[in-house]
Amino acid sequence: MALSVTGLEACAELLYRKLLQRTHWRTQELARAVKCSAGEVAQTLQALRDEGLVDVSADDPTSFRAVEPCVAFPALLARAMFEGRTLGLSPVEADRFIALHERAAERDEGVARGSGGHRTDASSVVERMVAKVEKDVTFLVPGYVDGGFAFSRPIVDLGLRRGIRLRAVWASSVFDADDAMDHAQWLAQQDVPPRMADAVPVCAMIMDGAAAVVIDHSRTPRMVRPGAELESLCSLAERLWERGAEVRRLRRTPGTGAAQRPRMQMVLRLLADGLTDDAIARRLGCSVRTVRNDVAAAMAALDARSRFQAGARAMRAGLI
Structure with missing residues (x-):
């Protein structure tokens, strides 16, 4: 599988970047713009929706829009960490990804x-x-x-x-x-x-x-x-x-993935502050082994060579 700056297949990234150029696109318009069949575009759009990179347009429910990089890409990285996998980015690609996120976050508010x-x-x-x-x-x-x-x-x-x-x-x-x-x-x-x-x-x-x-x-x-x-x-x-x-009809289900989020978030923040695994474990009230597993997942997903670099990259990428 050919990986790119987002960790997506080249076709998916091409489609995502094209979506960023306009407020919303219909499937047929996208197919003509990227010179692919409507079926291929529809399949790729669904994959991008599953990854949280694309959503239905609020302006036109028959069209699609790109979720902004400053929101979508940190979520992509976070999922990789929680699932214990890497996006397969080289150090250069990881830096390009973070730069893309930062440019998106700083986009002119004139719009x-x-x-x-x-x-x-x-x-x-x-x-x-x-x-x-x-x-x-x-x-x-x-x-x-x-x-x-x-x-x-x-x-x-x-x-x-x-x-x-x-x-x-x-x-x-x-x-x-x-x-x-x-x-x-x-x-x-x-x-x-x-x-x-x-x-x-x-x-x-x-x-x-x-x-x-x-x-x-x-x-x-x-x-x-x-x-x-x-x-x-x-x-x-x-x-x-x-x-x-x-609202009484809403049920809070214990044991969901949300329970993991605060610990990983704090591990990343304490990494950026330069704390050791032992110090992080004491601060969070969990085992050193748990902290080390979180640190390893963060380093792999961010392609970081050191603990401190993982924390710094997490901060730059909008994860914390």
Whole structure:
């Protein structure tokens, strides 16, 4: 299998990079653009969806969009670590991968204001912004939209890996959609279940109380900076969260993969701080052998030559 900078087959990476060039693509359009059959493109799209690199477009449910690299690639690396496998990247390819992630995370936010960017999809804008969050994110969700940012597992995975507090308030009508209910159940299993309000007047994501993305009825994203509007939005979010009801139908299933995430996250952070295996084990209350297994998995997935390099690369790649 020919590997590339993403660790995907060459055809899959070509398709993914093409998807990044526009807000959304239909299968036939992609087939013409990459000179492959529609059947081959459909099969590759499904594989990319399974890897969390592609999703349905919220603007057009018959089209597909690329999940932003700053969200998708750290998730790809994290899965490799949890599964004890490597993406097969050489040191040069690993550095190129990390650089691609960093460029994506630093992409000009002008697109969020609709100022000439060629990818103004709301979910893409939110993914780039979430990659910069330091403390907490609050989602306000007035309705269900297939492919919408509020129902994105990669966004939640990124936040959980980085130790961000995630909150979501959904209008009661959202829970009527089967796909939304499935996502709510998954969120509950990650210990971040959404709360329910009779009505949510605005679709928005608020980051660290310092900025927000508001989505209007035309699905156009708009950035909200510090000022009266942001203060009002933050106050609204707090009221809705405090008054929001827990949904009794959501079951929290013990023993899910989410339980592994905090330990691996802390191991990576402590590696970056230069702690020894013994010190990490004492800090986390687990065995040295467990820590060494986590360190080995991190070094393999990141193709790092040393423990410290593994921690540094994990930080650069957006894993912590």
